[in-house]
Amino acid sequence: MSRTSLRPTHRRALRGTAAAAALSATLLLAACGGSSDAGSTGSSSDSAASSGSSSSGEPFKVVVLSDGAANDQSWSNSVADGLNEIDPSLDVESDFVGPLTTADEYQQQGSSYASNGFDMILITNGGQTSAAVQIAEQFPDVTVCQGPISPTEDDLASFPSNFCAWNLKQQDGTFLAGVVAGLVTQTDVIGSVAGGEFPAVVRQPEGFILGARCVNPDVTIDIQYTGSFSDVGAAQAAAQTEIAGGADVLLSAVDSAVRGLYAAAEGAPRPTFVIPSYFDSYEQAPETVLTSVLYNLNGITADLIAKGAQGELGDADGGDEQYFNYDYANLNVGELADFHGNAAITPEIEAKLAEIEGKLRDGTITVPGEDGADMPLSENGAGSTIDPASIGC
Amino acid sequence: MNTVVLATLLVIAIQLMAPVLWASLGEIVAERSGVLNIGTEGCLLLGAWASALVLSHGQSLFVALVAGIGVGVLTGGLLAVLYVWRRVDQIIGGIMVNLLALGLTTALWTLLRGDETSGNAPSLPIPLLSDIPVVGEALFDQNIFVYASIVAAVALFFVLQRTRWGLRLRAAGEAPAALDAAGVSVRRLRVSGLVVGSALAALGGTTLVLTSGAGSFVFDMSAGRGFIALGVVLLARWNPLLALLITAVFGLLQALQFQAQSIGWLSGVPTDVWIAAPYVVAIIAVAVAHGTRYPRAVGVAWTGH
Known part of the structure; x- marks a missing residue:
């Protein structure tokens, strides 16, 4: 970068460099x-x-x-x-x-x-x-x-x-999260912020919108990919964009960067909820976390x-x-964590969720997988395209 | 593009700008003193870690601010030992500091983290101004750390141009022999440049935690902002006011990628293209600016007093 910065120094500098390298590597x-x-x-x-x-x-x-x-x-x-x-x-x-x-x-x-x-x-x-x-x-x-x-x-x-x-099968879990989102949303717009755009991630927001459409035919989704699972600034910016577009329930598929979604929801002009993944994250943001998707x-x-x-x-x-x-x-993959008494979850919503979950577990509803289906759920747009009636909704 | 979309775009741009601006100001101070501090990314990450750590133990925003500055000062001191006294190659030393920061913050966050949650720093809307359509929320409804970054850019411009310390700092980067002949310690100036510069960069981490991180630390949350600052400084020609402008433009480019994913006719463009766009623009800009002259003594260890 610099025309003068790479001038070699002397042996003492090399010893210092070696010492710094060893210290860095050790730590x-x-x-x-x-x-x-x-x-x-x-x-x-x-x-x-x-x-x-x-x-x-x-x-x-x-x-x-x-x-x-x-x-x-x-x-x-x-x-x-x-x-x-x-x-x-x-x-x-x-x-x-x-x-x-x-x-x-x-x-x-x-x-x-x-x-x-x-x-x-x-x-x-x-x-x-x-x-x-x-x-x-x-x-x-x-x-x-x-x-x-x-x-x-x-x-x-x-x-x-x-x-x-x-x-x-992550899409079963995000499908249930979508059912909750479809019932809770006041704007009929939901969102999802995801880290990488590859099948194991894409299937999460696609399952989310399919679940929401199962109970609310008017709902639409804004999905944003940030390219990072640690960049909280990018996650926040993506979530703010979705909130500005009307989204009031957001699914996280960005691992630890979910804190950017909390930050965005905190500053939202209307009550906005976040559904994190993998770990019951209620204590991270009790006012914001609606539930968490768990995959055992x-x-x-x-x-x-x-x-x-x-x-x-x-x-x-x-x-x-x-x-x-x-x-x-075979291993209880795809459940929702406790709602921790969130007031947005009414008895009617809980009853509807229990009904849909029962159909999912007994096979009446089958969320598409990634192969064998006409449109695998790991394809962009699949969750917004598949007819909910065709999967048993 | 309607006004809501435009206003959101500007709000996001300013938020994304602030941490990079702090890091850029820190790098300007360091390079003006004659030290190429590649370790800016590490300083930013350490500042984020320190602030989040004290917040996780229930401390106030003020303590988080002090912790961020404090760890920046300590890091600046460490860099001074490496660069000024031990005369370690500044490229290699900076890379080592970045690696050290990445490992150290991850390990120490795992070991020392508390259980308290804090959230972001509160927004401080400026009466009347924050009600201006489109730009009001972006410019006049931010938190104190974002406002401070803008004020700091202006202040640093005057400090570098109008104060004795600023004049000597620039001399340490341009003509250290002349400074030495005048009886001024080049070493002392470079140490002060590193300490102040590292503290400013660490404040970028504090700002990131309290503007975007809901008060918490995430592994590698700096996400390359310190490296972007190196390019910003080059483009800004070591001028803090130009750095303010360039980081704002960079924030706007980053913000655009999210709007573009939501705009119908642009949504067909692969996401990776939008994610890469700000960096491609930065590389092109740096390439175009290749004739920019660094301060003459940047990266050259001072062997005198």
Whole structure:
């Protein structure tokens, strides 16, 4: 940048630089370790377990790599909580590392743990498939699981035998949130602020508007993508734009940056509610949070690790499963958190919600998935296009 | 575009402007003193962390302000040790500070965070002026940290042009040998430039937390604003008033991306294009401004007193 700034200095400067680099690296690693310490637990028991990759007498060692801190009160918090729910009869030693952002960071951390004798690497970031596959190819004796993704048959055939993919049906949860929004809105306009524009995110606002249209045919949605899950300024700006357009109930799909939505709702000219995802966030903004969409990420984490410890993941260790799709039926994925007495939720709204939820659970209503449907819900505009009657509304 | 949309666009633009403006003012002070502080992004993040931390323990906005400035001063002191005394390469040292800030804030927020929630700083509408159509809410209904950033830009312009410290600071960046010959300590001036500059950048973090973050910290919430400030300073030619104008334009470009996603005929443009637009414009502007002359001694360690 500067024509004069890169003039070399002398040896003392180089020593200073090296010292600064070492200090930075040490503290950065300590930071990652701190996150993992805060969120991790090693659960072990004396009982012998049939471990997947571990040899007899050795605990099954697993590390979870995630995009947020273990106490981010969002996605990663829920994932990290799952480490406390691992079946205690299994001899499992676990660790958590987050936040990680780039593919390089995932590869570096994954390779490091794999080199140090860990049996399983669980990546809870849907955008890191390439990094996960690379780690799996580099360490064929280590089981690598990554999700949420929705792989095709061709994808599954191309994955290494020690790789497994996992997914969760988020659209059932956001569909229910949409039902609430469709009943609560006073303007018939709702909004959603999302981080990245990829299938695991797109399906959330699309499920949201489909649920709202199930109970309110007049409702429309404004969906904004910010390109970041941490930029609160961008999240706030997107939410303000939606509020200015009339939206009074907003679904968050921006993880920790949901605080930007709270900031926007605080300054709104009319009562405006936010529905965060992944973690019951009522205490973060009691006046603003209407409810939260929960996906039992803790249960999914514990289940995948238990499967790994029992040798049920991938082909390498005798298992034959490479893809796990979680939904409400198999692991209670897609529920709403408590309303905490919010006055906007009238008994009539609660009754209607219970009716729709009953139909969703018994199969009368089927929210489209990402494949097999005429219009997968991970396509932009699907939630506003699909006829609610065609799915059982 | 109706008046509601236009007013919202301006409100968002000013909000997005303020943190980048604070960081830009900090960088102007540092570079005027002869130090290229690549660590501005880290200063901003540390300021955000410190302010959010005290707020999470139930402290007041004033304490949050002091915490933001305090951590900025400490960071400036650390940078002074690296750049002025140890004469560490300023590019590498700045990168290290940014990495350090990212790891440190994440770890310490995890460990030390309290349970209190605070919300944003309250808006302070200026009577009559805030009622002006379209521009009233954007310019005269913001919080104290946003107002202060604009006042600070004007104040810094006069401090740099009209005070003895400002004159000497500029001399430290342009002709440190002449300053030294006049018996003025170049080191001392650069230390003051780094401390003041880092404190201003940290205030950008405080502003971000209390304008957009509902009083809370989020991992990597600075989201590159400190790096954008480096480009702003170049475009503004180290002039705080031009920095005010350029950050306002940048805020407007960022705000436009959200309006564009909602406008029918523009909504077909891929989202990524809108997200990248302000940065593409910044790169083009910096490229066009390639002939801009840095202060002569920027980035060159001073080996005298």
